[in-house]
Amino acid sequence: MMVSLAETIGKRTLQAIDHMGKMAIFLTGTIASLPFPPYQLRRIVKQIHFIGVKSLFVIVLTAAFTGMVLALQGYYTLRKFGSEGLLGSAVALSLIRELGPVLTALMVTGRAGSALTAEIGIMRIGEQIDSLESMGIDPIKFIVVPRLCAAILSVPLLTAIFDVVGILGGYLVGVKLLGVNAGVFFGQMKASLEWKDVANGFLKSVVFGLIIAWVCTFKGYFTGRGAEGVSQSTTSAVVLSSVMVLVGDYFLTSVLL
């Protein structure tokens, strides 16, 4: 009984290490191929459209309601201490330092990351990746690199949009609905916000873009057999990249603070 349990734990541990090793090799290979032509600029632009432009609606919607609920909750909490004037800085700091990068990453994972995995997975089971290989075309360069570059460029831009829309949502609820003075709202925001906060949020969003593209393309590239394999890969890509974003957020925050 004990031997069997130890065997199972050992097997799972080895599988996990093997999986992490494969992921690390996959990322290293992808990054190593970045400096070399062909640069796939057209494909990067196409992927920016897919990951970035097509995610705009969901990002704007999520950002607006996040900012609004932050203002609502923040207002009633701050009012207990007579500090309603700090609402602007509370909303802005929460969004720029934390919620903007994290929620953008989670929304992009759900909308675009899952689609990336499914698309690449279908290419794998339809032998399109083997077909590229047989033509002497590096599939990593052709499939993975444009998506990785596009995610690293798109997620920070989407995060910036999330932050701005979120602050506007907070402004609508805080100033227009709850009656906080507009000058105080923006004045406190300006006073408390530093460039370091913006830079940290930006850095996080770049890392999250990398995580999403890395995990989702990896899961698609090494998908299992058939439709079930693609479905499992898609689910595990969304779960793993969401968890890695949240875990990564903690460690980045602790380093950057």
Added chain:
Amino acid sequence: MSDRSWICEPCGLETLPAPEGKPVIRLVGLEKTLDGKKVLDGVNLDIPRQRITAIIGLSGAGKSVMLKHMIGLLRPERGQVLVDGVDISRLSRKELYHVRRRFGMLFQGGALFDSLTVYENVAFPLQEKTNLGEGEIRERVLSRLAQVGLEEARGKYPDELSGGMVRRVAFARAMVTDPEIILFDEPTTGLDPIIRNSILNLICHTYHQHGFTMVMISHDIPEIFQWSHNVVVLHDGKVIEAGPTAEVVQSVNPFVQQLIRGDIAGPVHLM
């Protein structure tokens, strides 16, 4: 078809003389295990230059795995894959990509890119791997599409095509770079007899026009014997018969005879 006859019976074109010299592909003691199962178990095989070689065998015999080794899509655990004497299983990725320029491959389901039109699919290897100008690419693509009878379908997407049309587009794409060797993974599986024969006829015609070395996995037994110079029979990861078609057809091996006749009774009991 036979090496001695000068007129190909099925397509009526003159057969190319058998070239002298070493085989273009040589598999030596090839072994491969996938998911714990030994798929190739010491395969030794020579693929002659400028001939059509058919590989036959039961499903799961290792035919596709063997074909993928020939182009370096899979690497063996043991043994060698020699392409004109160079062991491609030991090459770096870059060197392997260079060797693959000599190959074209038609995959079982066609493996066309869904987001590209028929024209773009066929043009793809030329755009990605050559420095040809747009005009020359267009000329070559249209010529290949005309060869497979699909010039009119050039603006269509793969999901608008029938199974036979998909295979023809894939064939046009496989030969657009003028490779020396074309590998076919079940080019006619799932097609009706008329389309199947028209694709085999197309392959045969193309062979006579260009003199490619062709290796073709097929389940079309006995029809495939008409269209190939040589036949290889694979069973349980081993080559059990290989040689000129006429000799393999006359084989005394009971499994080969069971496979050719499609008998339920014989050395292999599936149920």
